[in-house]
Amino acid sequence: MQQLRTLRLSRGYSLDELAARMGGMVSKQMLSKYEKDLSRPSPPVEQMIAQVLGVKVRNLYESSPFDLEFIAYRKLSGLSKGKQEELQAQLSEELIKRLEVQRRLGLHCEFKFVPHSVKRQEDVERAAETLREEWQLGQEPIENLIDVLERKGVHVLALDAAPEKFHGLSAVARSHGDFCGAMIAYRTLDAGERQRSTVAHELGHLKLSVPEHAEMDEEKAVQAFASAFLMPRQLMYEALGRKRSNIHLTELLQWKAFFGCSMQAIIYRARTLDIISDPYFRDWMIGISREGWRKKEPRALPAEQPTYWAQLVQRAVAERAITAETANQYLPGIVPESEVNTLDRRAFLSLPPEERRKLLSQQAAQVSDLYEPGTQHTGWIDQFVEQEPDDE
Template identity: 30%
Template sequence: MRLKTSQFIFAREYRGLSQTDVSKKIKGLSQSNLSKFEKGFDVLSESVIESLIALLNFPKNFFYKEINIDIEIAHYRKKSGLSKQIKTALESNNKFLGHLVDKLNEAVDYPEFSLRPLDPEEYSPEDIAKHTRSLLGLNKKEPVVDIFNKIEKSGIVVIEFDDVTEKFDGVSFLSGNGTPVIIINKNFSNDRKRFTLAHELGHILMHITGGFPVPMHRTEKQKEDEANRFASEFLMPELGIKNSLVNLKLYDLATLKKYWRTSKQAIMRRAKDLNCITDNTYRYLMIELSRLGERKVEKTLVDIDCPVIFERAYRLHVDELKYSIEDFCQCFSLPEDAIKKYLNFEDRSKLRVLV
């Protein structure tokens, strides 16, 4: 087997090292030679390769694998606010978690992906959301109660992760084996998580899994707008919410939030988009929310359900297949610190995985 230069790039970026950092730490390796090696234009001596593997502290067999997660088609919520360094770290997280999704799937079957992708060139995001709600067995007029349970049963793996910047809301992509994956920021409020999850579900159905041709006129901004429209209809169906939004007042928001389990700001925007309030009323409500100190953190809390499938896959490996940390490292070709970081179900303050 041949060494995969892409794996060296992956490991280096995970360790937060630049090419210059690495070349300074390894005798006989220049930044120029490392750059050429990573691009496949040059070879390194066996001793330099051994030093490089030791520095990166990954199992040697990792560098003969091919972790093929196509980050280019990953859809981030609010990606524009992320620096290049943060994006690189997030992409490393995505690749690791996608790899773990696939490795656990080798011994445990996830639910089959049962939702139907639809082309937003032919159907509106609202119609796609209505169709998706129907496939999930949701009432046309009622809120989504057990949102994680509904999503995990449809065959989408969702990971709630807290070792991440507050500028990151969520991302969706396909694992190397084609499993739809959503990662969301654990640190946010439940209503924000629910909207992010619905937003990324929209990306999966409209922009990731269908293989639909994307015309040049459809920009990333338009895709984000489509995902937001999908999420609004998915969480707050027009048939169920519109009547209660007519002439919306500030004191209505807390009650509506508890029922629909969405943020007050999302409800206000929904009222505006459904022409239940004027633009002036919308601006007034936003000003009042700011005055009350609720633009960033809203006072009314909503509940959220607990997912189970992905953690059960991990538990099966530990409890029934008797995997130790060392076994995970060997079988998954990953270093111990990565296994502990991404499969740390014992310490819920670090990672909780949802499907």
């Protein structure tokens, strides 16, 4: 059962908990054997496992054509090994769903996974400017960062129940060795300015390569990239000026709304571009700490909401690339229940006869074992005794 472990971990279940949710039908030792392909469960056990995990039986056996590589995984070092595995399993399951839907629709990832080697600040500036040019973003602020990334093929996943120690993570996917997609995940509890910073930071992990003996380490490089990507230096010079000796709070709050970045990020960027001096930067940071703004700034920006996945699922249903039932498994309620049967019947009847026969054969094979003599579905036969009709 190639996917059992991933499905179990993504739901946060230990072997003990899965066994308990199955009502003790099997032991955790047997479940472990199933995960390692040392044994295969009986059909009733398969059905119960699938029911508890909220999937179909076939999902327990399907192998994925996609291989995932998580970038900068050391950032999860503050989490327990179990929590790391759970988080990775959740993200893997979600990304693979999206890649599969894209594959069925014949869509290709526009994002290019070609890391830009950087050693110093100027390299980072050029990397951010190059990406903006490639994506034709110009020099203006990015109104909706998540929308831009998703349109370019980077799947953005919001984790509602992520641990506090988790902020963001990125990954790339390959199929048969070829790059086919990328992902950025973030914790949803953050204010809009922090959310954008986290997402841009993870984009930096996908776009930068920092060799040994560089002037900056990887974390500093990707954070510098995030600032340069969200606040292009030419636009910063136009907005704040080339040299400033004083910046008022009201002005800084205006630039916060303009750039979609935190006050701290703007002040840090101003120092990086030598718009303000180091002593003035330190004064500002001391003031921010004194006011308690390091964790929560005034005038928090609204968080951006990922929308591409819902649009992709709706398109896949309309084009009959997936069934309405599958769509509701991916995004509960996206297709009204009153329309599910009608849509799925139309999708099935629109298939060529050969494809319909293939699907029916597959479904028959999946349930055939349930009707073998002696199973719970045929036990009534053993009790049945044919009787002669009464003569009247």
